[in-house]
Amino acid sequence: MKKYKGKKKQVYLEEHSIAHLFSFSVEDFIEVHEYQRNDWIIQESMRPDFLFYVIEGKAKIYITHQNGKVSLINFINANEYIGEMELLHDVYYTKGIQASTKTICFALPIYYYRKQLLEDAKFLRELTKFLSVKATEMAAKYTQSLAFPLENRLADFILQTADQGVYKERHVTVCDYLGVSYRHLQHVLRQFCDKGYLNKEGRNYQIRQYHSLKELAQVLHN
Amino acid sequence: MKKYKGKKKQVYLEEHSIAHLFSFSVEDFIEVHEYQRNDWIIQESMRPDFLFYVIEGKAKIYITHQNGKVSLINFINANEYIGEMELLHDVYYTKGIQASTKTICFALPIYYYRKQLLEDAKFLRELTKFLSVKATEMAAKYTQSLAFPLENRLADFILQTADQGVYKERHVTVCDYLGVSYRHLQHVLRQFCDKGYLNKEGRNYQIRQYHSLKELAQVLHN
DNA sequence: CTCAAAATAAGAGATATCTCCTATTATTTC
DNA sequence: GAAATAATAGGAGATATCTCTTATTTTGAG
Incomplete structure (x- = not known):
């Protein structure tokens, strides 16, 4: 994993501005991370310190079962969140997230932003829509897999x-x-x-x- | 389905107040609905006009597949929402919701409240948590069913x-x-x-x- | 460039799950 | 309360899917 700094960071922040997702500025502590194909963005069962927003690339959500089987729960694409479950819940079994192509994310330190994020209607509205789509997709996949x-x-x-x-x-x-x-x-x-x-x-x-x-x-x- | 009126309605609204879920008052247009066991609260593919909040009882979410198989997606219990997907999305395939015991819900007319609800951080925060739990549960059920x-x-x-x-x-x-x-x-x-x-x-x-x-x-x- | 690790390919046999069928027993409904 | 409808029970055979195995090919790290 690489963190972009200085000029490169600025360019990314400007060209892929996410200011419209929040009603306050998240510029102070935001980081820009680059992951290579097959890098783990989050390791299974290890709580992340960031809320990520994917700018470029594609990643996979994995869970490992006790019988050794591995499930690929879903793909994550650009303009989607990673780590939102941990932002919302103090108790949560963290799934593994692996980049399947070079992936660039904005990373918001939860420690600094959690409180504000959970009070921001603009942010919450979009996150609600995002999660409702996820829930619907998972329900569809679940019932299809059985039917x-x-x-x-x-x-x-x-x-x-x-x-x-x-x-x-x-x-x-x-x-x-x-x-x-x-x-x-x-x-x-x-x-x-x-x-x-x-x-x-x-x-x-x-x-x-x-x-x-x-x-x-x-x-x-x- | 019965709509409670007058005294009975007032008693329910007072004894099961949901004022804490919103930062504005939803009293003006709220209704109190009672469904009998096996009643359909929402019929599959028929968009509901209300956002429901279950006060008492238990219901089931069903979807019918094209091959005739029926899936029971999940159970809904007291203190959960029904119809939130339709509140959030203009395009959505509505699942059938059937009461499995006598069920009493508060019903908020989407027509009147949608705009305000989608701007209310308090409401959105709880809905976000609710949906994140749903998404996680569905993902778990999905992968378990396959593994x-x-x-x-x-x-x-x-x-x-x-x-x-x-x-x-x-x-x-x-x-x-x-x-x-x-x-x-x-x-x-x-x-x-x-x-x-x-x-x-x-x-x-x-x-x-x-x-x-x-x-x-x-x-x-x- | 080389070697180890991962991915692909496919046979053979096991088993989890389904479909179709036929009775019997509860539950609803008029 | 009788008739219709839904739920339970289980046999028999089909099929979707799995496990184990062995061999070949591709990929990745140093």
């Missing part, structure tokens, strides 16, 4: 993450995210290829029958 | 809901909640009886080996 087999959920995931008709997520990540074994993921991907929905090209998969995947994915959504 | 078989999740549920050592939830409800088939739930309950963890008494189950269930449940939690 539909991998076939449907994977089709949805492929369509969501494919870039110009090519799906290229890493299997290990996808297993943790969709909560299935590596072996089973392979099995269903193979089926998609056999049925002609996808075409395997090395590590990537070219989408061949968009409509078939769409059909499988559609039943997840209301 | 552990029914055996563990059911043990946890039994311990959470048993009353004086007796488990007496309806199977149909539990299936929807834990996202498994009726048949499978029966199967695992039977196993618990065969192993001596539970003893079936008519429709109820007496807990016989608390520690065995505890052991199964414990692995879910960090």
